[in-house]
Amino acid sequence: MSSKFSEKSEELYDEACDAKHAGRPRCPVAHRNILQAARDLVAEVGFAGLTIEGVAARAGVGKTTIYRRWPNKSSLVLDAFFEDISPPAGFADTGNVREDIRRQMRKLVKELNGPTGCKIATLLANGQFDKDMAEAFRARWIEQRRAEARDVVKRGIAQGEIRRDVDPDVLVDALYGPIYFRLLSGHAPLTPAFADALTDLVLSGLDD
Amino acid sequence: MSSKFSEKSEELYDEACDAKHAGRPRCPVAHRNILQAARDLVAEVGFAGLTIEGVAARAGVGKTTIYRRWPNKSSLVLDAFFEDISPPAGFADTGNVREDIRRQMRKLVKELNGPTGCKIATLLANGQFDKDMAEAFRARWIEQRRAEARDVVKRGIAQGEIRRDVDPDVLVDALYGPIYFRLLSGHAPLTPAFADALTDLVLSGLDD
Amino acid sequence: MSSKFSEKSEELYDEACDAKHAGRPRCPVAHRNILQAARDLVAEVGFAGLTIEGVAARAGVGKTTIYRRWPNKSSLVLDAFFEDISPPAGFADTGNVREDIRRQMRKLVKELNGPTGCKIATLLANGQFDKDMAEAFRARWIEQRRAEARDVVKRGIAQGEIRRDVDPDVLVDALYGPIYFRLLSGHAPLTPAFADALTDLVLSGLDD
Amino acid sequence: MSSKFSEKSEELYDEACDAKHAGRPRCPVAHRNILQAARDLVAEVGFAGLTIEGVAARAGVGKTTIYRRWPNKSSLVLDAFFEDISPPAGFADTGNVREDIRRQMRKLVKELNGPTGCKIATLLANGQFDKDMAEAFRARWIEQRRAEARDVVKRGIAQGEIRRDVDPDVLVDALYGPIYFRLLSGHAPLTPAFADALTDLVLSGLDD
DNA sequence: GTATAAACGAGACGGTACGTCAGGTCTTTCT
């Protein structure tokens, strides 16, 4: 990844710490305070309403301290978001791949219906205006979950539960895409029933 | 629709014209110039980089003239976008619903791969920050296309090409969702091959 | 004069007013308030301690309003200073040129011993760091007074009170220079006695 | 002298060296490098444009090393200036005091026309904003030269070349003041001809 | 015709936030 964003939010600081720098090390408390302030402010005023000055003031920190660590608002918010987003929860392994997928889809819908969904929508949206943001979001959110799902699909193929000629990437998109689409477009609600209906449809096809 | 956006870009002006106002009528040339300038500038500097002052300057118009007609940047850009976006192109009617869908999917992918795709992604993204914008986008883009697609699906059900118990809304999302997801996320390209594979998958299911 | 400073402090505003500008005219109250605030703040915190933000805040005015009218701190302070500095007080005309000069020298020393002296020293000092400032100061303070003095000297020559071969410019410098030098350097006080002694010395020479 | 400036630039360092301090002694190379860097930078970007950070960077030295030795920018620059300013060159002693003065005036004008003049003007100007700076400048530049000149004048009086009732201080100011005034004000050039004319005028008076 | 009314372009207004810079202090590691 050649993004300007750190793979994990801790890294920026660790990097600075591990190296045998001369000079005063970056203050880890400031780091935490900034991220917390960013999180709070996004919750209060939204991403668009968030300002670096506001974050600095709330964190009790100079603006330069923020600019020294993050190149822009997006990257800061990204780190702030991911610090309290749970890691990919993992598929169950019931032996029945279709059942595993069904459960995972319900779980995803449930998660995206809460505050996480709001954050994800915001990040995805901001990715349209910021290439690095988009790249970081893909690496830290989308790809991790897709990889997992792809593995399950492959297991399903190996076990004969899924047709041999199905492209796992396409299948994963067929399952996830409609959910994210509803999340962003809002033309219809993200219900468990939708998750089930969608899973059934994709897994069973349209034939009688 | 209770949006602050006009359904058609002309309306605001017509409204002002039809009424037997005293006073100077709004200048239709200014209207056109503003929309054109907005379009040009979005193309040049992107939505985020677009400013009302820039539009006014490029259109040879005072800022007030813009603020008199649109309440904010989003609504202006929305009107500007939709003025040169083609109406829903329409499904073919070959008699074979599955074939009609397949063709339509390819057409959509092709359209979204060009400048229209960029605009749609931008609008969808901005919808996350502006409720009215989102509502207007749903009404003027998404719903029009979904309605059409739903009709075709219903035709398919009536003709026995599609299972009776399929929810048309879910099916439409299963088809469209993955495409918009790739458009926004960019984790994989929008190729005709993807359109075909996706259509096949959704229409035929995963069983052997 | 090709300086960026106005010859008289009023001019900037008058210019804007007199001309058949389109657009909202500059607010004369703001103009006054800014200059007053600048004057007050220089008195309170000194030139070095004065900030544009401070002036804006005290004047109840946006920073841009100041930047729209003055290119920098120096030029603002210059205008502020000159608004309450008396015009060159004028030489007496007793018929005796030497007496006229003697009186004028005393008057100058007296003036430079008060707050005006402090301002003049500041302006002269800032001229070292700002070419335009220096130019404006020469035009609005020094040259006006030198011109007057030169005329008196010429009168003295015409009346035979002063040697025919004296260069008026040199004579004027010989009179004024030492006073400004003491003002700036502070190595000795600016007393009326000094004014008299200096005048006598320069006018009468060193011979017995 | 109660100034915060050292009388001679070496002293601060010598102090630290001579004393039987514990700890690492101050590096003399750093001292020289800092002064050299300050000198270079003043020449390149002027006093106003000079920054402590810039000096530190150019000298290859930490900012703290500078702050440990000089309390502020002015005092550093003062030391830097005086390190390469020649000591008062001294009056000639031709037996004729008036001739000695004439030669000295020409020499001064010549010196002040070069880079030294620029430095002197800067120091004098900064003295307006910094009392200690002014005091140090008076002690290290002005008074040294005035003392010398006063002695010559006294010699002139003793030899009967100069009127007995002339105040040497006033006479010295009458000679030097106009030169420094032109240096600072810039209303007229500092030419040898001016030096001669001024000397003649002051020494001979205005009478026929 | 002459009011009256509204839109026009221009541009000044008070603000907010930007991202940068330098100040002077503090804290680390190395010598």
Place this chain on the structure above:
DNA sequence: AGAAAGACCTGACGTACCGTCTCGTTTATAC
């Protein structure tokens, strides 16, 4: 314990736009 490095907080910089507000002008209807 001093030196170099570099992070810290502070506060001002000058700029860009925001959305509002005069201006004087133009272009319509209404009296």
